[in-house]
């Protein structure tokens with residue numbers, strides 16, 4: 685019997701909900717696994733859940749999530765239908781009650797879940813939202829030189845973009861999303 689993508693993803697989600705493989709589990713209210721469409725040709729990978737995401741269990745639902753949705757919608761995407769959203773780590777990194785970047789060890793420990801998501805969803809394009817997502821794909825140049833550019837990796841198109849929170853003009857962010865939308869329309 686063939687197992688569907690959603691069944692496979694559900695199985696991994698169940699594992700992440702109780703995962704204690706790194707210290708981030710101590711901050712977890714809800715595991716933040718994904719949202720959007722598992723049959724999408726585009727995956728968007730962010731960094732980590734923030735406070736609101738941790739409370740509600742969905743990525744990109746805070747203020748920067750709304751900014752991201754606005755930019756995606758402006759260039760023509762229907763975000764929930766066209767894109768599968770997830771993060772590098774599934775539990776919220778916190779220091780002194782504030783969001784922080786995940787540590788290298790935490791990223792490495794959680795990578796198995798992200799790798800499974802990529803394998804199952806099997807996107808054509810991955811948008812790497814922010815430096816943490818960019819760096820895990822070994823794109824080491826600074827964001828200011830690589831944002832909006834396409835990097836080929838085993839037939840997969842990788843496009844780094846600024847995080848919606850980044851203090852860069854919206855026009856720059858919009859122009860990068862326009863490029864991604866053009867690529868998407870070519871498939």
Ligand code: SF4
Pocket residue numbers: 700703704705706707708709773774775790793794797
């Ligand atoms: S961040 Fe990932 S590896 Fe760490 S506890 Fe959460 S699910 Fe497990």
